Amino acid sequence: MQTTADRCVLGDEIAAIIFGVDGVVIDSARVAAAAWKSVLDPLLRSYATMQEAEVRPFEVRDDYLEHMHGRPRLDGVRDFLASRGITLPYDDLRGLAGREEELFLTEVRRHGIASFASTVDLVRVVRRRGLRTAAVSVDWYASELLTRAGVAEMFDVRLDGLEAPGTMLPVHPECGLLLEAAQRLRTPPARTAVVEQSPAGVSAARYGAFALVVGVDRIGRPAALRDHGADVVINDLSRLRLLAEPAMVGRP
Structure with a gap:
């Protein structure tokens, strides 16, 4: 993978991506x-x-x-x-x-509720390239949000606090969901990237030893995500692209 202060390029070592729902997929x-x-x-x-x-x-x-x-x-x-x-x-x-x-x-x-167009674009591209995708949230209604936004079927795995309440870990409540999602994707954390917008989500991904932790900062406060363990912080998923992927995914 290649990372800069505001851009991230995924290499072939990443086989799956877990997306947080709120603030990453859904504009709530x-x-x-x-x-x-x-x-x-x-x-x-x-x-x-x-x-x-x-x-x-x-x-x-x-x-x-x-x-x-x-x-x-x-x-x-x-x-x-x-x-x-x-x-x-x-x-x-x-x-x-x-x-x-x-x-x-x-x-x-x-x-209804809107999704982020750049996230939808990215998910389409990574799926065409053969990467598996998951959408994860601790909120019990997150799967409903995905459905109402019309993007639920874009993810191989959809997991929220209602479907998998038993996966929580006491230290990092979101880590259990992330690990469960990786298991359902049949991809080890060492080959899985996590994209999250909350410091808690970023911290949980770091605690779970995922290969790449991408923080999404849409409000101009990147330091909190870096401090909680993000490998790179971007302001939009148009800044995340695959190696050798056309510029439509990584618009400047």
């Missing part, structure tokens, strides 16, 4: 941020009234990227509320996270 950030705003703004207004303070609404870009993007729901909402000086019991946090998930899925089921 806009819908998720809107759902969080619907959940959190009433709480923020209520809190401001009690404190006799000015309301500071949830910012769908800055607050989402700072606290929620690429993180488990409970961790994200806890950190966001802490940034506003609000502390809630665990059950209340879980209720907010559950409500956001409900609104997110309602929107997806009503209007």
